[in-house]
Amino acid sequence: xxxxxxxxxxxxxxxxxxxxxxxxxxxxxxxxxxxxxxxxxxxxxxxxxxxxxxxxxxxxxxxxxxxxxxxxxxxxxxxxxxxxxxxxxxxxxxxxxxxxxxxxxxxxxxxxxxxxxxxxxxxxxxxxxxxxxxxxxxxxxxxxxxxxxxxxxxxxxxxxxxxxxxxxxxxxxxxxxxxxxxxxxxxxxxxxxxxxxxxxxxxxxxxxxxxxxxxxxxxxxxxxxxxxxxxxxxxxxxxxxxxxxxxxxxxxxxxxxxxxxxxxxxxxxxxxxxxxxxxxxxxxxxxxxxxxxxxxxxxxxxxxxxxxxxxxxxxxxxxxxxxxxxxxxxxxxxxxxxxxxxxxxxxxxxxxxxxxxxxxxxxxxxxxxxxxxxxxxxxxxxxxxxxxxxxxxxxxxxxx
Amino acid sequence: xxxxxxxxxxxxxxxxxxxxxxxxxxxxxxxxxxxxxxxxxxxxxxxxxxxxxxxxxxxxxxxxxxxxxxxxxxxxxxxxxxxxxxxxxxxxxxxxxxxxxxxxxxxxxxxxxxxxxxxxxxxxxxxxxxxxxxxxxxxxxxxxxxxxxxxxxxxxxxxxxxxxxxxxxxxxxxxxxxxxxxxxxxxxxxxxxxxxxxxxxxxxxxxxxxxxxxxxxxxxxxxxxxxxxxxxxxxxxxxxxxxxxxxxxxxxxxxxxxxxxxxxxxxxxxxxxxxxxxxxxxxxxxxxxxxxxxxxxxxxxxxxxxxxxxxxxxxxxxxxxxxxxxxxxxxxxxxxxxxxxxxxxxxxxxxxxxxxxxxxxxxxxxxxxxxxxxxxxxxxxxxxxxxxx
Numbered sequence: 001x002x003x004x005x006x007x008x009x010x011x012x013x014x015x016x017x018x019x020x021x022x023x024x025x026x027x028x029x030x031x032x033x034x035x036x037x038x039x040x041x042x043x044x045x046x047x048x049x050x051x052x053x054x055x056x057x058x059x060x061x062x063x064x065x066x067x068x069x070x071x072x073x074x075x076x077x078x079x080x081x082x083x084x085x086x087x088x089x090x091x092x093x094x095x096x097x098x099x100x101x102x103x104x105x106x107x108x109x110x111x112x113x114x115x116x117x118x119x120x121x122x123x124x125x126x127x128x129x130x131x132x133x134x135x136x137x138x139x140x141x142x143x144x145x146x147x148x149x150x151x152x153x154x155x156x157x158x159x160x161x162x163x164x165x166x167x168x169x170x171x172x173x174x175x176x177x178x179x180x181x182x183x184x185x186x187x188x189x190x191x192x193x194x195x196x197x198x199x200x201x202x203x204x205x206x207x208x209x210x211x212x213x214x215x216x217x218x219x220x221x222x223x224x225x226x227x228x229x230x231x232x233x234x235x236x237x238x239x240x241x242x243x244x245x246x247x248x249x250x251x252x253x254x255x256x257x258x259x260x261x262x263x264x265x266x267x268x269x270x271x272x273x274x275x276x277x278x279x280x281x282x283x284x285x286x287x288x289x290x291x292x293x294x295x296x297x298x299x300x301x302x303x304x305x306x307x308x309x310x311x312x313x314x315x316x317x318x319x320x321x322x323x324x325x326x327x328x329x330x331x332x333x334x335x336x337x338x339x340x341x342x343x344x345x346x347x348x349x350x351x352x353x354x355x356x357x358x359x360x361x362x363x364x365x366x367x368x369x370x371x372x373x374x375x376x377x378x379x380x381x382x383x384x385x386x387x388x389x390x391x392x393x394x395x396x397x398x399x400x
Numbered sequence: 401x402x403x404x405x406x407x408x409x410x411x412x413x414x415x416x417x418x419x420x421x422x423x424x425x426x427x428x429x430x431x432x433x434x435x436x437x438x439x440x441x442x443x444x445x446x447x448x449x450x451x452x453x454x455x456x457x458x459x460x461x462x463x464x465x466x467x468x469x470x471x472x473x474x475x476x477x478x479x480x481x482x483x484x485x486x487x488x489x490x491x492x493x494x495x496x497x498x499x500x501x502x503x504x505x506x507x508x509x510x511x512x513x514x515x516x517x518x519x520x521x522x523x524x525x526x527x528x529x530x531x532x533x534x535x536x537x538x539x540x541x542x543x544x545x546x547x548x549x550x551x552x553x554x555x556x557x558x559x560x561x562x563x564x565x566x567x568x569x570x571x572x573x574x575x576x577x578x579x580x581x582x583x584x585x586x587x588x589x590x591x592x593x594x595x596x597x598x599x600x601x602x603x604x605x606x607x608x609x610x611x612x613x614x615x616x617x618x619x620x621x622x623x624x625x626x627x628x629x630x631x632x633x634x635x636x637x638x639x640x641x642x643x644x645x646x647x648x649x650x651x652x653x654x655x656x657x658x659x660x661x662x663x664x665x666x667x668x669x670x671x672x673x674x675x676x677x678x679x680x681x682x683x684x685x686x687x688x689x690x691x692x693x694x695x696x697x698x699x700x701x702x703x704x705x706x707x708x709x710x711x712x713x714x715x716x717x718x719x720x721x722x723x724x725x726x727x728x729x730x731x732x733x734x735x736x737x738x739x740x741x742x743x744x745x746x747x748x749x750x751x752x753x754x755x756x757x758x759x760x761x762x763x764x765x766x767x768x769x770x771x772x773x774x775x776x777x778x779x780x781x782x783x784x785x786x787x788x789x
Contacts, residue, residue: 059783087789103789104789133789208542212543213543245789264534264538264545264571264572264573265571265572304529304530304531308531309788311784311788325784325785325788326785326788328785347785348783348784348785349784350784350788370784371783371784371785372783392783392784393783393784394783394784395784395788395789
């Protein structure tokens with residue numbers, strides 16, 4: 001681990017990234033070389049608990065950020081200190097591998113073993129790249145795919161990391177779009193789906209969006225065996241300012257997406273929708289676009305309440321469940337009828353995941369986290385509080 | 401528990417100036433509120449704090465009613481009144497383009513800016529509907545969207561009249577004060593407009609003014625006594641789309657104050673301070689309303705903090721009053737400067753010095769609000785809703 005970290009941290013950065021590198025280096029140097037921390041909560045797990053654990057980023061105080069593992073009762077199992085604010089996380093059920101990404105422009109990736117989160121490793125991006133905040137493991141858990149920005153070329157890439165070798169970066173794939181945000185794996189298939197948000201950023205400009213007028217969001221499907229693009233959807237011109245950012249994939253191959261409208265119109269259609277993976281691959285092979293792409297029309301009042309901003313999505317049983325943090329709203333869309341079945345007011349809600357134990361993956365239970373520190377659950381369409389912690393839960397929560 | 405919770409959330413800071421998207425609807429879940437209320441009953445809470453106050457507003461309900469009737473409703477009514485007067489001035493000018501009617505229109509525009517600045521940070525009610533924060537005031541505008549869209553609109557307009565309906569369908573960047581300011585105070589505006597050789601400008605001015613007036617009337621109507629919002633503020637109940645108890649209302653008010661101070665500090669004053677200080681980054685600099693806008697913003701927050709009775713409840717009335725008074729004094733001096741910029745177009749040394757002092761004072765207000773005001777009241781603000789990804 002030490003070697004890996006040293007190797008990564010000694011890599012040269014591009015000229016434009018020097019100051020950032022210097023800053024990062026000084027921050028990293030404040031941590032022990034192997035970055036082995038004692039977490040503040042008991043952190044030993046057995047296999048039977050997999051599926052009952054959740055991972056989320058959180059803030060505890062100003063400038064104190066954590067990766068937090070908690071169980072189905074909402075009890076904290078581990079708190080891992082981070083260099084800065086995190087965003088998305090990923091885990092692999094059987095290998096127990098897990099990681100959490102820095103928020104864009106992300107300059108670190110923390111990786112750990114769910115059975116022993118206190119031992120974790122900090123990876124930093126290679127020269128000319130930064131993380132976009134999301135990633136996913138391969139089917140067997142040996143590889144990690146991370147959305148990254150080739151910022152000098154304004155090109156989205158998927159960094160590929162070998163999880164069996166201290167997450168060495170072994171290559172990258174082009175995402176065929178700008179600003180890739182979330183990537184999800186299609187269960188049971190060697191396919192990845194990437195949400196290219198379409199927004200160009202550069203670390204020199206922080207989080208500023210540089211191309212709102214010309215942005216072109218898209219969804220790309222990549223075959224992990226060949227690295228080739230096997231499907232692609234570009235949103236219609238009138239929706240070119242809907243940045244597709246977050247994804248969730250059902251076991252039967254429907255990918256649901258959540259977008260954020262960057263334009264000036266008071267009306268913002270196309271904030272949520274889905275694609276059929278099978279149809280996407282077929283239509284791409286036939287040279288067609290948008291076949292299998294479904295856009296859900298949210299009522300104008302919901303668009304307005306959401307402030308045109310959908311934060312997160314999870315596929316849970318018969319529903320795709322979306323959170324809209326700016327509007328303090330969580331809503332369930334029926335995957336079959338595409339109707340909005342339920343909507344709930346939850347202040348500062350953002351993270352959403354399913355509730356299930358290993359033997360009951362098809363449950364409809366929903367777990368929602370909020371910046372207020374609350375963990376809530378929706379079961380049988382009823383919302384109730386699970387627990388509260390003295391933390392601010394960040395954008396996403398994932399079932400491990 | 402509540403204190404811990406508040407202490408944790410006090411550090412919420414707004415790092416983005418794109419605050420137009422902030423929605424401060426405070427509608428936590430019933431379950432959350434049950435927990436919150438339970439905690440409030442069992443331990444230290446804002447409700448307990450209010451009940452124990454000897455002077456001034458004795459209960460949360462009376463603070464809310466006082467805030468509604470003496471702060472929110474009058475401020476929005478005044479804004480609607482000023483929008484109407486401005487609309488009439490635009491009509492008078494277009495009926496009779498002349499020095500005096502144009503000067504009057506300029507004057508009413510500045511009054512309208514003042515009126516808007518007094519409600520801009522009251523992020524509650526109908527002001528949040530239909531993307532109105534953007535439609536009233538599209539700022540910051542780093543990509544010069546207003547300029548580009550205005551140019552496109554002017555080219556395509558020819559002699560066609562622009563109706564209110566058409567106007568409301570235009571880009572939000574074209575509907576508010578920055579677009580109107582460009583027309584009235586842009587380069588050669590005076591010369592061009594007084595000569596009235598171009599009727600198209602007048603059509604646009606009328607359309608913009610009418611649209612602003614229509615929006616202001618709608619927002620003000622949202623504060624009528626029989627609206628659901630007002631009913632909910634006065635009698636919050638479970639199942640309401642707005643507020644389910646007094647704590648939710650108080651949380652909304654406090655969040656407006658905390659977020660508002662952040663906006664004034666990090667977005668508006670910041671443009672006048674530091675190595676990158678540039679008057680052109682400040683809001684409405686063409687009409688020289690940048691400082692006035694900050695003044696009215698701060699006054700609106702002072703009112704909401706002090707006149708509402710909240711500062712007194714938090715036992716911070718004297719301290720916060722002093723800090724706000726000091727800020728007002730700095731702003732008065734800034735406004736009194738004959739010119740904010742020097743002969744090279746840079747912010748003058750004196751202006752920068754005053755801006756620096758203002759920044760320090762408003763930072764002090766922020767610190768007091770974040771460190772003690774919200775903590776004492778037991779009320780917290782948001783995290784993801786303010787700065788997501």
